[in-house]
Amino acid sequence: MSVMISTIIIKELVKSSEHQIKELGKIYSLIPATRCKRRAECCSLLPDATLLEALSALKCLMTFTVNRRIKLLQKIAYYFFMNPVEVVSCPFLEDNDCLIYSHRFFGCRAYGLWSGKYYENLSGKSRHAKTFIRKQWGRSGISLPTAVMDFHVPYCSNVKVGKNKFIDDQMLLNISDRIETLSQHFGQWDQMFRQMYFSDLSFLVASLIYGFPESVRLKFTIVSDVVKRGIREKLDKTLLEAYDIFS
Ligand code: SF4
Incomplete structure (x- = not known):
């Protein structure tokens, strides 16, 4: 198997991605600000992301206190293990607020703007x-x-763009393409994130904590335990083992 994405690699990528993250911010700013009732229904799932967007979110996570970060890493790992058996809200959602709001993904920003x-x-x-x-x-x-x-x-019709602003599907698709192109700067890692981690930040985080093959093995055991035997001991024990990968 090829070398998988490690915490060292992530730290290096975050360090070297300052320019791309700034550019990402500029691309995001092409999506008009919206008004909505903040029911956070759109946050029922963690959206897929490009590697660049994942790096931007992880960079934000690195600024959290250690205790807060460990709790969030556990929530992300919980999401990864349990999403086949439970409708788990996005792990970044807390009390109807997004913990990484200014770093949220294209999928979050575009929700409600598609036709x-x-x-x-x-x-x-x-x-x-x-x-x-x-x-x-x-x-x-x-x-x-x-x-x-x-x-x-579900489709949300409550999201409205500000006065004199306009966006349509084609404009959103162009923005999405630009983000993908920018993320390709990370070459093999960008490709690996799409192909091996299925653009799933929770999978990446679980792999950073437990290792790639081990996180897959753990997911299988945990899901099997929950579905077939209704027990969660392995899940609880595994989450307790989560540590601060960024310390
Ligand atoms: S990242 Fe934030 S805005 Fe996006 S789904 Fe999660 S909580 Fe909602």
Whole structure:
């Protein structure tokens, strides 16, 4: 297996990504500010991200106090292990607020701005992916709960852009492309994050804490324990072992 992304690599990438993170901020600023009722329904799931966006969020995490960071790392690990069996809110959500708001991902910013038709298209792809995931687990004799597999974040029509501002699907797609292109600066790591970690920051964080193969093995054991035996001992023990990877 090729060298996976380690904490040392992440620290190096964060250190060398100052310019790209600044550029990312400029691209994000093309998305008009929105008004909404802040019901945080859109935060029911952790959105996929590019490696650059993941680095920006991790950079923000590095500024937290150690205790706060460990708690958040545990929440992210919980999300990674339990999302096949529970609808787990985004780990960055706390009391209806986003802990990394100024570093939140494109997926968060674009939610509610897509047209209903395009959002339906995105939801269809997500449903398709879930069907595949369900089959994969099913091959190992684990039947994931229907309520979780059928769950998807509903389209929100409460998000409105400010006066005299406009955005459409094509503009959002262009912005998304620009973010992806910027993230390609990280070469093999960007590619690895997409292909091996499925653009999932929670998978990356769990791998940094427990190791790549071990986090996959742990997820299988934890999900199997919860689904087949209704027990969470392994999950609790594993979360207690989470440590501050950035100290
Ligand atoms: S990163 Fe923040 S805005 Fe995005 S889903 Fe999570 S809590 Fe919500």
